[in-house]
Amino acid sequence: MAILNILKYPEKSLLEPSAPVDEIDEELKRFIADMGETMFHDSGVGLAAPQVGVNKRVIVYDSHAADPEFEEEVNEFTALINPEIIKKSDDTFISENEGCLSVVDFRSDVKRHTRVTVRALNIDGKQMEFDAEGLLSVIMQHEIDHLDGVLFIDRISSLKRAMYKKKLKKKMKQAE
Numbered sequence: 454m455a456i457l458n459i460l461k462y463p464e465k466s467l468l469e470p471s472a473p474v475d476e477i478d479e480e481l482k483r484f485i486a487d488m489g490e491t492m493f494h495d496s497g498v499g500l501a502a503p504q505v506g507v508n509k510r511v512i513v514y515d516s517h518a519a520d521p522e523f524e525e526e527v528n529e530f531t532a533l534i535n536p537e538i539i540k541k542s543d544d545t546f547i548s549e550n551e552g553c554l555s556v557v558d559f560r561s562d563v564k565r566h567t568r569v570t571v572r573a574l575n576i577d578g579k580q581m582e583f584d585a586e587g588l589l590s591v592i593m594q595h596e597i598d599h600l601d602g603v604l605f606i607d608r609i610s611s612l613k614r615a616m617y618k619k620k621l622k623k624k625m626k627q628a629e
């Protein structure tokens with residue numbers, strides 16, 4: 454297994470839509486294992502393939518992230534292939550202080566659907582469907598957005614986004 458390099462905004466592959474997976478082969482399974490390892494290495498609760506430069510519709514997330522009872526440090530992840538949100542609640546809530554491994558030094562409140570229904574293939578190619586709410590719902594919306602080239606900063610007010618971009622520009626200039 455290997456730790457992959459997580460790309461940072463405004464890297465191109467983060468902003469592009471990803472293509473569906475048509476075959477779950479050994480190479481893809483190895484890549485997914487690397488994604489899981491990378492996510493835990495960087496203390497994330499979710500990671501999407503375009504964040505490591507692969508524009509395929511694959512996400513991984515911490516299997517225990519949404520379980521408040523679970524306190525043990527067990528690194529287990531779940532992979533979803535070609536995930537889609539097939540239903541979302543009209544009611545929304547504020548996901549507080551949301552962040553992303555690809556968006557450095559910035560967090561923001563984001564308005565999210567309270568509940569979503571996700572359809573996806575698991576790593577064995579079996580189709581599954583499940584409802585998510587709370588943190589799991591946020592992870593699903595955030596990670597599946599990545600597969601469409603959408604970041605959480607696209608879901609905040611334009612004023613806040615402009616502030617972030619200005620800050621980033623300044624930082625990049627300083628690094629030159």
Ligand code: NI
Pocket residue numbers: 552553554555595599
């Ligand atoms: Ni993210």
